[in-house]
Amino acid sequence: MENTDLVGAEFDELRRLAHQKFGIIVPANAQSFLDSRLRGFMSMSGHSSVAELLHEARSDGREDLLINVVEHLSTNHSYFYREPAHFEFLAKRLLPELSERLKRDRSRDIRIWSAAAAAGEEAYSVVMAMREFFGPHYQDLDAGILATDIATAALRRGALGEYKSDLFRHMPPDWKQKYLEYLGDDTYRVIQAVRDDVMFRWLNLTEPLDKLRGRYHLILCRNVMIYFDDATRENLVRNLSNLLAPGGYLFIGHTDNPDHARIYLDQIQPAIFRKKAKT
Known part of the structure; x- marks a missing residue:
């Protein structure tokens, strides 16, 4: 060579x-x-x-x-239940708010987008969190998650849903029993019911996002903006804020610069932002 x-x-x-x-x-x-x-x-x-x-x-x-x-x-590394504070916020505030909104609007539709999904660890973790919160009523909802990335190999791994055990080290222990099946050789697969709720698609975040329908209740765009320059970050955050439903949330990574998100959205706590609800 x-x-x-x-x-x-x-x-x-x-x-x-x-x-x-x-x-x-x-x-x-x-x-x-x-x-x-x-x-x-x-x-x-x-x-x-x-x-x-x-x-x-x-x-x-x-x-x-x-x-x-x-x-x-690039470093395409993620794991399940990454940044536990986000999942605590999801369970204690976001999902209760969303549950009340669905009742008020007589809606069943929950729209969530994992915008830098890697191999699906984040998206599957959110599905598990929703199943924990809604319990048996989860089956009455239309609660699929869109998971996008530019890494085609990672998306294929995500659709397969098979991971080594070290990626579950931060997951609540009872989740592991409920939502994983052991395949041997230190490998687990996310159960079919959870895999069915995540749709994997290729998407370049720096291109126009007009193809997305918008009105997302939650967009997760964590630990990806650190790779972008300042102008690209601002353009992306503006596009993401436009795609949020009123009262919807944006989660960014704790290593991501929050300055642009503060321009378009209200900061609720570190790395969590909210679009103003209609009055």
Whole structure:
């Protein structure tokens, strides 16, 4: 195999493509880290040089290749019941509010979007939380979750719903008994009833979001905006706020900059924002 080390011009081109296509900022000091990640990717893809890889990634009709490259360069790590304070808020405030709203409006429709879903750990955790809150009445609701990401391999893993046990380390113990089935080899699968309530779709958050119907009661966009520049973050938060129902909530990551969310939404507590309800 030819030399796979990144040279300066190739590194700059990779950074440019990641930002142009997906709004992702690759730090200027990350060249050695990316070099290691790229070598691992190229050993699987069969590309003999970085130049060859970049040439093909720039070609028309090969956005899938660029997505795979970016997926290997980014940290697509999540786990179940991540940031427990969000799930406590969900159970103690958001879902009780939503339950009262559904009764008032005589509605059964709960609309939730996991906007940077990785392999579905977040979306499945929210479904489990709703099942815990509503109990047997959950079956009377139309409560599916949309889970989107640019990482196609992660979306495939999410649809499969199989995970190693370490990803459940923060989950309440009784949830593990209710919602998982053991497959052996330290692997668990989310039960079919929960998997049926999550719809996985590819979506680039930096592109127009007009295809989404909007009026979401909750949007989770956690730990992804740290990869974006300031202008991309503001545009995304504005789009997300427009897609929220009045009184709907936006959860961001504790590592995400909250400044833009404060422009469009009311901050309720750290990393939790609310759109004003109609009076």
